[in-house]
Amino acid sequence: MPTDDPRSTSTASRTPAPPAVLEAISLSKHYGSGPSRFDALSDVSVRIAAGECVAIVGKSGSGKSTLMHLLALLDEPSQGEVRIHGTDARSLSGRALNRLRNREFGFVFQQFFLNAQQSVLDNVTLPLTIAGQRRRARRDRALDVLGSLGLADKAAAKAVTLSGGQKQRTVIARALAGSPSVIFADEPTGNLDSATGAIVEDMLFALHRDQGITLVIVTHDDDLAARCDRQIVLRDGRIVSDSASPALEEVAR
Amino acid sequence: MRTIDVTRMAVANTFRSKLRTTLTVLALFVGAFTLTITTALGAGVSNYIETQVNAFAADDVLLVQAQTDLTLEAESEGPAEWDPETSTSSNSQAGGAPLAGAQAEPLTDDDLDVIRGIDGIDGIDPVRAVSTDWVSHGSSGRFEFSVNPQSAVTVADLEAGEQLDQGASRFEIVLPNDYLDALGFDTATDAVGAEVEIGMTDITGETHELVAEVVGVSRSSLFASGAGANNALVTELASLRTAGIDGADENSTVAIAYLESGLTATEIDQVTADLGDAGFSAQTIEDQLGIVTTVIAGITGVLNAFAIVALIAAAFGIVNTLLMSVQERTREIGLMKAMGMSSGRIFALFSLEAVTIGVIGSLIGVGAAVLVGSGLGSALAAGPLADLEGLSLFLFEPLSLLGVVVLISAIAFASGALPASRAARQRPIESLRYE
Numbered sequence A: 001m002p003t004d005d006p007r008s009t010s011t012a013s014r015t016p017a018p019p020a021v022l023e024a025i026s027l028s029k030h031y032g033s034g035p036s037r038f039d040a041l042s043d044v045s046v047r048i049a050a051g052e053c054v055a056i057v058g059k060s061g062s063g064k065s066t067l068m069h070l071l072a073l074l075d076e077p078s079q080g081e082v083r084i085h086g087t088d089a090r091s092l093s094g095r096a097l098n099r100l101r102n103r104e105f106g107f108v109f110q111q112f113f114l115n116a117q118q119s120v121l122d123n124v125t126l127p128l129t130i131a132g133q134r135r136r137a138r139r140d141r142a143l144d145v146l147g148s149l150g151l152a153d154k155a156a157a158k159a160v161t162l163s164g165g166q167k168q169r170t171v172i173a174r175a176l177a178g179s180p181s182v183i184f185a186d187e188p189t190g191n192l193d194s195a196t197g198a199i200v201e202d203m204l205f206a207l208h209r210d211q212g213i214t215l216v217i218v219t220h221d222d223d224l225a226a227r228c229d230r231q232i233v234l235r236d237g238r239i240v241s242d243s244a245s246p247a248l249e250e251v252a253r
Numbered sequence B: 001m002r003t004i005d006v007t008r009m010a011v012a013n014t015f016r017s018k019l020r021t022t023l024t025v026l027a028l029f030v031g032a033f034t035l036t037i038t039t040a041l042g043a044g045v046s047n048y049i050e051t052q053v054n055a056f057a058a059d060d061v062l063l064v065q066a067q068t069d070l071t072l073e074a075e076s077e078g079p080a081e082w083d084p085e086t087s088t089s090s091n092s093q094a095g096g097a098p099l100a101g102a103q104a105e106p107l108t109d110d111d112l113d114v115i116r117g118i119d120g121i122d123g124i125d126p127v128r129a130v131s132t133d134w135v136s137h138g139s140s141g142r143f144e145f146s147v148n149p150q151s152a153v154t155v156a157d158l159e160a161g162e163q164l165d166q167g168a169s170r171f172e173i174v175l176p177n178d179y180l181d182a183l184g185f186d187t188a189t190d191a192v193g194a195e196v197e198i199g200m201t202d203i204t205g206e207t208h209e210l211v212a213e214v215v216g217v218s219r220s221s222l223f224a225s226g227a228g229a230n231n232a233l234v235t236e237l238a239s240l241r242t243a244g245i246d247g248a249d250e251n252s253t254v255a256i257a258y259l260e261s262g263l264t265a266t267e268i269d270q271v272t273a274d275l276g277d278a279g280f281s282a283q284t285i286e287d288q289l290g291i292v293t294t295v296i297a298g299i300t301g302v303l304n305a306f307a308i309v310a311l312i313a314a315a316f317g318i319v320n321t322l323l324m325s326v327q328e329r330t331r332e333i334g335l336m337k338a339m340g341m342s343s344g345r346i347f348a349l350f351s352l353e354a355v356t357i358g359v360i361g362s363l364i365g366v367g368a369a370v371l372v373g374s375g376l377g378s379a380l381a382a383g384p385l386a387d388l389e390g391l392s393l394f395l396f397e398p399l400s401l402l403g404v405v406v407l408i409s410a411i412a413f414a415s416g417a418l419p420a421s422r423a424a425r426q427r428p429i430e431s432l433r434y435e
C-alpha cells in the first residue's frame, strides 16, 4: 500500500522515523448509548512503525484488547481513524479489508481458537485456505512453519490432543503461515506456565528479530512487556504513558 | 477461498455432529421416500392406463346408451325382478364389456333413427348380442369362451399376430393369451393362423359349431376382456343365436355411433350434448377411462401431500440443525472472518452444509424407494396383480427421481439460507468475544 496520502508525508517530516504501518488518530470507542454508555477508549493516538515491537499494558478492563482489535481492523472505532500504510481504513472495501487481514496480519488470540477435532495441519493451513492457495502449496508451507516451531511430528494429530504449550505454538504457527508483516498477540503467554511461556516469548521475539515482523503484544506480564521496544500503558481507556522500555532507556543513556 | 475448499469444508462439517445430521437426514429421507414412491406409483398406473387406452385406439367413436333414470333406480334397491316380458338373458351382453352400462334400457329402432339424425353422426351400429359356449382346438378339451361384442371398436394389445380385419368375409378371432396353454399352443406365435372351433347354443336350445381363424393373440387388459371377433363372425354368431326367429334379436343397450371424420373436440362435445337432449348418454372411450385416471391422480395427489408435509417438517429440522451449528461455531466463524474470509464464502459454507444434508437425505430416500418399490412391484405382479399384464405398479423415471433430489436439495438450501445469512452477518469481533 503506497504512502501517497499527503498527511502521512507531513507526519514523516515532523518525526523522521521509519514509515508507519499502523496509525491511530484520536480513537474513541464506546459501547451502548444514553445513560448506559460506556467509554472503553477515549482519544487514543498511536503510531506503530514497521519492524517495531510494541507492548500494550494496563489493568484489566483498561481497553487493551479494544485498542488491539481496532488496530487490527477487527472492529470499527466510534470516533477517530485508523490508517494502514497511510490509508484510512474506512476507505477500504470489504474485499480489500479481508485481503489485508489475510495477507498482512497474523493473529494470536488469548484463547487458542483451534478447531479441536481437526488436525494440527488443517488448523495451521486455515489462513492459506482462505487465501485460496492450492492444497499442495499450503501443506508445504504449513509443514515448514510447524517444523521451525518444533511441531513437525504433530502435524497429523488432532488439535485436541495437544498440550497447552503445543497448542500455543500451533496458534503461532497459524499466525505465521500466511507470512504476515504484523502479528497481533493478545496475552500470548497468559495461560501458560512460566517455562512454556518463556519458550513462546523467545519464539515471537526471534521472529521479530530475524524476519523484521512488527509485533503488537497485549499483556499483563511486566517481564514480557519489558522485552519490547516500547510500552503503551492504558488506564481507563486513555494512554497514560507511551515510552521506550525502561531497560532500553537505560541502554540508550 | 477456493470453491473446492468451501465444498470440502462444508461436507466435513456436516459429519461433525453425526447424531444431529443423522436425525435431519432421516426427516428428509421420509419425505424423499414418500415422494418417490407416490410419484412412481402415479406414473406406473397412469402409464399402464395410457397403454390400455392406446390399445383402444379406435377414434371417432361414441358409445351411446339410453340415459338411465337415476331416481327410478334409487327407489328399487337390490336386483331387479325377473320379468319374462322385458328381461334379457343375462349372458347376452356379458361378453366382458365393462364399458356397457348394464342397467341401461335397450335401444329401440326409433332410438337408433333419432341418433342417426343427429348432426355429426355418420352411422350407428347397435352392439349385437352374441353368446358363445366354448372353444376348442384339435383334440384339446372344450373351454368356456366369450366374445367381446365391442371388438369392432377396440384395438387389441397384441402379443403376436395382427388386428382383426373387419372387412374380411372369413371368420377371424383374436385369442386372449390365457387360452394358449389350454388349447395346446406352446407360444403365441404358434396360435396365429391356427383354426379353432367355437360352439354356441341358440335361443331354441340347439347347438351350433363354427370354425374361425386365430389372427392374433392379445394380452389381457383392464378394459377389454374376452376374445375379439371380426364383423363377419359377430354377425354370424348373432344371427345363429336368433335361430331365424323374427324379433328374437333383442335390442342392444349399447350402440356404437361413428362420428364424421375430422370433428374438433368442441364439435364432439356438441354431438354429445345433442345426444343428451335427445335422452341418450354418450361417451368417448377416453371419457370412460378418464374417470379412472382422475381417481388415480386424486389418490397420488393425496399421497404427495403427505410427502410435502414430511418435507416441511424436515425443512424446520434443517433450520434448527444449522442454527445450532452456527451457534456452536460462533468462534470458528469469527476466527475465519478475522482471517479474511468473506461473508459470501461464510454464507456459501453454511448453505452448502444444508445442501449436503439435503442431497444425502434425498439420495438415500430415493434409493430406498426404488429398492422397496421394485421389490413390492414384482411381488405384487407375481401375486395379486398377476392378471394385469404389462402393469409395472411403480414406474421410476430417471427424470422424476432427479426431480425429487433437486427439489429436496432446493428445500434444504432454502432452509439453510436463514442460519447461513446469520452466520455471514456475524461481526468477527463479537464472535470472538462470545463465550
Ligand SMILES: Nc1ncnc2c1ncn2[C@@H]1O[C@H](COP(=O)(O)OP(=O)(O)OP(=O)(O)O)[C@@H](O)[C@H]1O
Binding pocket: A031, A032, A038, A039, A040, A058, A059, A060, A061, A062, A063, A064, A065, A066, A067
Ligand atoms: N461488547 C462490549 N459491550 C460493552 N462493553 C464492552 C464490550 N467490549 C468491551 N467492553 C468493555 O470495555 C472495557 C475494555 O475492555 P477490554 O476487553 O479492551 O479490556 P482489556 O484491557 O483487554 O482487559 P483484560 O486485560 O481483562 O483483557 C471493559 O470494561 C469491557 O467491559
Ligand SMILES: [Mg+2]
Binding pocket: A064, A065, A066, A186
Ligand atoms: Mg483483553
